[in-house]
Amino acid sequence: DTxxxxxxxxLVMGMTNKKSLKCEQHMGHRAMYWYKxxxxxxxxxxxxxxxxxxxxxxxxxxxxxxxxxNSSLLNLHLHALQPEDSALYLCASSQDPREAELFFGEGSRxxxx
Amino acid sequence: xxxxxQHPSTLSVQEGDSAVxxxxxxxxxxNYFPWYKQELGKRPQLIIDIRSNVGEKKDQRIAxxxxxTAKHFSLHITETQPEDSAVYFCAASGESYIPTFGRGTSxxxxx
Numbered sequence: 001d002t003x004x005x006x007x008x009x010x011l012v013m014g015m016t017n018k019k020s021l022k023c024e025q026h027m028g029h030r031a032m033y034w035y036k037x038x039x040x041x042x043x044x045x046x047x048x049x050x051x052x053x054x055x056x057x058x059x060x061x062x063x064x065x066x067x068x069x070n071s072s073l074l075n076l077h078l079h080a081l082q083p084e085d086s087a088l089y090l091c092a093s094s095q096d097p098r099e100a101e102l103f104f105g106e107g108s109r110x111x112x113x
Numbered sequence: 114x115x116x117x118x119q120h121p122s123t124l125s126v127q128e129g130d131s132a133v134x135x136x137x138x139x140x141x142x143x144n145y146f147p148w149y150k151q152e153l154g155k156r157p158q159l160i161i162d163i164r165s166n167v168g169e170k171k172d173q174r175i176a177x178x179x180x181x182t183a184k185h186f187s188l189h190i191t192e193t194q195p196e197d198s199a200v201y202f203c204a205a206s207g208e209s210y211i212p213t214f215g216r217g218t219s220x221x222x223x224x
Contacts, residue, residue, distance in 0.1 A: 040217060041216070042216055056211070090156065090157070094210075100210045100212055101162065104156040104158070106155065106156045
């Protein structure tokens with residue numbers, strides 16, 4: 001299995017809802033990432049987990065809460081989002097935190113009403 | 114931190130022509146330079162990469178060149194096809210191992 005799988009593919013939520021995005025990889029990669037991407041813009045780094053520990057938080061608002069339950073799974077919990085948070089949320093993994101080659105999932109397209 | 118500039122922002126070519134996208138970086142410690150292709154609604158996919166101990170790398174119609182002295186690297190696509198139409202992102206990473214992306218180039222190949 002050489003894929004990063006993200007669910008759901010699409011999510012529509014209101015500003016008062018609580019939802020979660022999920023990411024899974026079975027490549028044995030030890031670093032996992034959350035990126036936010038707006039249309040025709042580059043991916044913006046949000047969080048990095050290295051060996052299941054949060055190693056980088058790029059000053060992301062607390063309404064985004066990451067979680068890494070084990071080495072294969074990465075979640076992004078969403079609460080009280082704003083319409084400007086609507087974007088494509090990409091999960092990625094790399095073999096090692098010192099390996100810069102990223103494998104991206106297909107993304108979760110989030111719309112906040 | 115690293116800063117990556119990418120040009121042009123849009124590139125329109127006729128099928129069969131060549132396309133060149135250029136990037137410059139600021140951190141001389143950067144040593145890994147990937148290129149990602151992102152089709153509309155899809156994930157960024159690594160199409161080619163180069164490390165700082167190599168000056169050029171080729172894979173069929175795609176090549177990447179690196180000039181460490183000038184701190185710039187370029188993507189070359191020959192014999193372009195309509196399916197090459199996409200947004201292309203360059204990136205550079207170094208001591209932090211986290212890639213810094215360029216702003217992207219929207220390549221349009223007209224049949």
